Amino acid sequence: MSSTKVTDRVVQKWLIFNDTLGCLKINLYFCKAYKYIDDMSKGKDIRYNPAISVKENAKRNGVTEATIRYHIKRQLVDRRYDRKLNIIADCRRYLKKYPNATRTELQKKTGYSLSTIRKYWSYITSEEELTDFDNRKIKKYQLKQMNNYYATHPSVTQDLLRCEQFDRKILEPFCGSGTMAEVIKNNGYEVVSYDIIDRGYGKVGDFFSVDFEANEYDIITNPPYDENLILIIKRCLSLCKNKVALLLPINFLSGKERYDEIYANCPPARVYVYRERINIAIDGDFTKYNKSARNQTVYAWYIWERGREGVTELRWIHNIK
Ligand SMILES: C[S@@+](CC[C@H](N)C(=O)[O-])C[C@H]1O[C@@H](n2cnc3c(N)ncnc32)[C@H](O)[C@@H]1O
Numbered sequence: 001m002s003s004t005k006v007t008d009r010v011v012q013k014w015l016i017f018n019d020t021l022g023c024l025k026i027n028l029y030f031c032k033a034y035k036y037i038d039d040m041s042k043g044k045d046i047r048y049n050p051a052i053s054v055k056e057n058a059k060r061n062g063v064t065e066a067t068i069r070y071h072i073k074r075q076l077v078d079r080r081y082d083r084k085l086n087i088i089a090d091c092r093r094y095l096k097k098y099p100n101a102t103r104t105e106l107q108k109k110t111g112y113s114l115s116t117i118r119k120y121w122s123y124i125t126s127e128e129e130l131t132d133f134d135n136r137k138i139k140k141y142q143l144k145q146m147n148n149y150y151a152t153h154p155s156v157t158q159d160l161l162r163c164e165q166f167d168r169k170i171l172e173p174f175c176g177s178g179t180m181a182e183v184i185k186n187n188g189y190e191v192v193s194y195d196i197i198d199r200g201y202g203k204v205g206d207f208f209s210v211d212f213e214a215n216e217y218d219i220i221t222n223p224p225y226d227e228n229l230i231l232i233i234k235r236c237l238s239l240c241k242n243k244v245a246l247l248l249p250i251n252f253l254s255g256k257e258r259y260d261e262i263y264a265n266c267p268p269a270r271v272y273v274y275r276e277r278i279n280i281a282i283d284g285d286f287t288k289y290n291k292s293a294r295n296q297t298v299y300a301w302y303i304w305e306r307g308r309e310g311v312t313e314l315r316w317i318h319n320i321k
Contacts, residue, residue, distance in 0.1 A: 153279035
């Protein structure tokens, strides 16, 4: 019987091989991500149709297949949508003929497993239409966002409006319970507000799915600081009429990915750094501010201006409460 002796050299080679594989995977991921961001920044809003192939989707949207694959991953698009529609349609058809049929009977007659039938039972027995997204994944993302609500104290938005002028129409795409939007409105602007979670303010909608009119609004918001932030900034920049104002931690000025994807080609026109700590409250509870360690973050207003060239101006801003 032959055996391979596991020497240090063998282990070393294996580690190098694994590293190379890892790098390849990471490169591939960023390659797709880059193409996607590139397409998005050219103002191409991707419309994915789950009933046709990736290739056909790429052709219809005028983007690469890599972009479509990345979009599917990023936007949590459900690739098995048409299969699910078939399951629901088959079962509905059988139930129409035999309204008293049990789930076990359905399983035997249609060939779908009992767990599949259970999963779609509410659709099978109602008129409800299946959306083209995997609801469980969307719900998981929404659940995550449920707890990802940090409200901006009204004084912070007022600080911005003292320093910057905006177009009459403003989009607040991550409005939460409207603490920013209300201040903007009270300053005489027209505000359109959205949030993925119904927090009792504005319209409910995912920033990546809502069909916003391009070149219609300036954008003012405090976005979620999650893995989508770069895409969020890119989309804001491609949608805005003239200006984008984002409240972000000051350390977001650094970071290789942020630099390569945003600042290298599209640096902000101005950055207003807060002289003091500001009140960003979990769940909008501003009274907890003093107890929360999270407020040690230093924030700044990042202002992008369409067509502006030149270096970024750094200014300081004072929070007047
Ligand atoms: C940091 S909070 C800011 C709320 C508000 N802008 C403020 O400053 O008071 C971010 C908000 O974005 C919402 N959100 C997260 N992902 C979203 C998405 N893809 N589309 C729309 N809203 C989203 C969250 O539900 C949350 O309410």
